[in-house]
Amino acid sequence: MLEKIKDWIDKNKLLNKGEKILAACSGGPDSVVLVHSLWMLRSEYNISVAVAHVDHMFRGKESREDADFVQALCHKLGVDCYRTAIDVPQFIAISKRSPQDAARELRYNYLYQVAQDINADKIAIGHQRDDQAETVLINLLRGAGGTGLGGIKTAKSCVIRPLMGVDRKYIDDYCLVHQLNPRIDSSNFKTDYLRNKVRLKLLPELEQNYNSSIREALWRTAEIVGTDHEFIRETVLNLWSEVIKEDKDKVLINRKQFSCLHLAQQRALLRMVIEKKRGNTRGITFYHVEKFIEKVIEGQVGSVLELPGQQVVQVGYDEVELRGVKPLENQTNIKPIKLDIPGVTNIPELNIAIEAEVLDTPPLKKHSNTAVFDLQQLSPPIYIRTRVEGDRFQPVGMKGSKKLKDFFIDEKIPREKRDITPIVYDNKGILWVGGYRQAEQGKTTVNTQQFLQLTLNTRRNKND
Template structure:
């Protein structure tokens, strides 16, 4: 058994990455790292008593070269007698629609399709070929871009059902092994260009650091990240404590109480990262941290937009984080005796009797139907809408009424109004119009309520 192989076996055993009888799906680009990983797992398949398969993704970015890569991947798996899957990914479409970089869009699509394939074919583990040199690149890229402590902890050995069995060996060790054993692999020409930041770091900066400062740079960085991971385990427990103490889950997001800043002097970036990445499909960035803490010091009603349609709104004592959904504006016309649903709220209207001693607090409204017809219109309120609130002498803008009622800015836009004969007779769930109040002359009554 070769030294490199022994190192990986010890690494797999130490981290308990593979259990007997598991079905393992290998992410297989055809490049040196994934060729090495698949070759290793196939060689020791009997030792681990696992079932193996590989999947190749064509990102449709390099034309004929990508087609050749896919052909190589298929033939390589055929020679090893490894079950082969392939899929074409429309990376440019996702990048344009979600305003992502090509690299980020490609990574997102790969992991989405890996998980999908995993579920469809009952794979228990996904193996990726990240190595020790990849870990160094990731740490330095995050450091140079600005990141949280988690960003400096490197590539995780295990994340959910994803394992990195060759994370203990360097790129150089992999290339030497492949050359010695005369194992062919493909080279992605885009990796040779310094146009991408990561390529520039890999091709220009890291060779200088290894040559002039530390030949064992990858091992040194990995030791540092391992120490940091231990500290982060403690930090994670602290963060979860404060999440339970200062945050609340909502239907389309969450909210943070601003008095958390009294504890830390700000809203901690690590707490924001955990909350945002847990609640939204979004990679938290340093500029998001700066935006959010600046907003926390701003006035009520202000808001900032993060990527992927995430909006943060400054309320009186809260920051409200929500995922912008497609517009909920609309309208529904319906007759008395029926119901209508809009923005998740169902409104009922039915004929009723006048109550001799109505309760002060009730879950419904009674209105005079004497001047109303049978057709009602339910819609979201609009700027310029006015009505005469019950007990109010004049008219009032609905927007001002909602503000006075202390409706959070994050909920304001989807508030409903009920109209009859083109007049607002009810700001749904809040106040009826004074023009439909019941008097001693009222002859017909409608009952209004919501669920």
Template sequence: MFPPKDTTTTMIIDFSDKYNMLPKGGIVLCAVSGGKDSMCLLEKLRELAPVYGFELCCAHFDHRLRGEESDRDRVFVENYCRERVIPCYVGSADVSAYANDNGLGIEEAARKLRYAFLEKTADEIGALRIATAHTADDNAETLILNLMRGSGLKGLCGIPPVRGKIIRPLLQTTGEEILSYLEEKSIPHVEDSSNGKDEYTRNRLRHRVVPELRTLNSGFDDNLIRCLELLRGDEEYLSSLAQDFVHKHYTDGSLPILEFSVLPKPISARVLQLIVPCGLSEKHIDAVRSLASGEEKHAYADIPGLRVARDYERLVFGAQELGAIEKRELKPDTVTVLPEAGLEITCEFIKNCKEIHNSFNIFFFKNDSIYGKMFVKSRSEGEKVRLVGRNCTKTLKKLFSEAKLNGEGKTLIPVIYDEEGVIAVCGFGIAERCKPENGDDIIKITLKDINKK
């Protein structure tokens, strides 16, 4: 049985139970700055700990940003917990130095270091949950900030009630309700002087924008809470469709193009965000979607952290940048090694050659048909050749596509040139203009696999 409780406590219990925040046993680590929100959370959890059966611990992080005021906050929290026999863990870091060293803003640096401390402490003491004191007011500010940034649905859902171990039981509790509770219970707290300054965008929203919205609509807080619940429900549904798709179709680091390309953008975007969880922009998402819907069977798009390559009817995530054969000159009576392709090329001059036997890896060129120097490399875009026996001119791109070569297969095929253009393609044959006759002086090119010597 729950003990008699005020309206705020009832709301916190209902909200916590909806998202399974409070465990039946184990340890809950409460992040406490000493401010009004975190002191309310600490007392609410202290009230609920015996009801749910969990042990309550406290964690305080000193950002070293406010000198003596930071020391005051730490001492306040330590003393408050000591008097109530609440285990208290304290950490600190030079946020300013970390921000400078890593090119971050103060707010972002503080958040990274604070959460790193909370996660580390939770792991060390075996805490099942980390409770933070984000409120409905914080959620309103977050929604407006994300709206200003042009965020999608996920950003407009505001602060998530649960993220891994992290829980936010006060997310539907307003600042006014918190102050009323603290006054009623005579619970002390400290004030962070930086919260009164309008140097930060969030503070300006808190002091100017949100109060004006409440003036325009007295039901702003309740309406916002309801709006966020509706948006979160939509987001959870769309995300579940994306998760089902990934579970069914994402295998060996790739997706089938046919199934992916017909997904509505809201689903395909979430599929990509699940596979590449590093903050894809709309530009990156559109690049991968275009890759899937385009006619090019071998192409790629570089997105944060990896390359996505199309290989016929699959999208391959984490594809390596393909190697290519460097340009090397071919001279008679020399052997040229192509380590990228695992091949070696022998080049010979034969005068008045009586026997000509072209194959896919042995080429005989009429010496007089060669213009200038000969060299070998990977193909370049737009190159064409009229091969012996083909009776037509084709681009190398089309030639390789018809042979259904994948990306690596195309880039590592040796193409032989003179100063007029392509004269042979390994595995396909020689250019018609270089075809010799018996008795001609010829250049013979032989390609061998160096691994089979």
């Protein structure tokens, strides 16, 4: 198998003589084979090898034992080992990211830092052909385009994947021959995560009942689509200066020049523009790209499109502008504040106060700065805060729920007001988008016996 790895390295020109390689090692079969095979080939390529390990602190004692195993392997091979423990669960709680995304980001941050500290030329990752098949299938299920179906890149920037030419069967055989006894991550057998579900259930089902060579077919798809997509990207890069103008705050797209491009080039160009502006395309779907294209070609002057990642597209006469949303100087994301009922609750961060009154009869007048609820239908305590990612509510009179972001857009609420709009909610969800719309939840009826009236007031200074 060492010859297969060497052939892949040579075919893709992954190593140059005299380089220092930092190999990422979790202690599992793939990464252990990566470390051992690079160590075996070190003389042939005149390379030096170091190893980095991250304990993500997901599995307590088990993950600490993984780290000790990697340390012992490095000691046996005589290579430097750099290890760290990162509290990924805590990061997830703060960032609200998925476990896989959070772990990957923190792991790669550490790898890049170690590589910089030790002057490593490249970072080697242990992905192999079965990983590629799983990735392509997962991306296909999610509706990915050329980038997603191209799968994992064998080489990108300073990151290389020397094992992409071999599959899991060869990895296991290599471990047996060299008596490596890698660690087995128990979480790999849980089907809570999509990748595990694809690996343990979907791929075996496809293999057994549809195509016995499905893994090879998916890997081949990645090779073909990935190569084609890279060619499209190269053509776009050659045209970049004709279509794109850049400065530190925004990117301008020439509408006339853009319209002359092939649709495949248009899609690739806009994804590249988004990635260049924000550093990634996380959350950008086919729908977003198509809407972006529509704005550039047919959008009315002055119209706006909001994209994930706090980006805004605005249409001009000859150019379309992509920029980030600048936070307001007075923008404050306040933590939940419990309302005094009855009573007055001051929210100095928003320069408002909310007056809560409990009434036995319906109020005679109602303004946009007031909301009235059936007190018995609420689930106290009641809080106020500003919006957070993922907020949804059911506007009064509407059958289904709606994203708060979409509500703001549809109601044409100015962008500068959205982050300072008070959101009133109880244990069941949002009750009132302060000053704009109540929710269906808690609305009054002819049977209401006790009324809760909330009134938004601007706070007065003591000297007024």
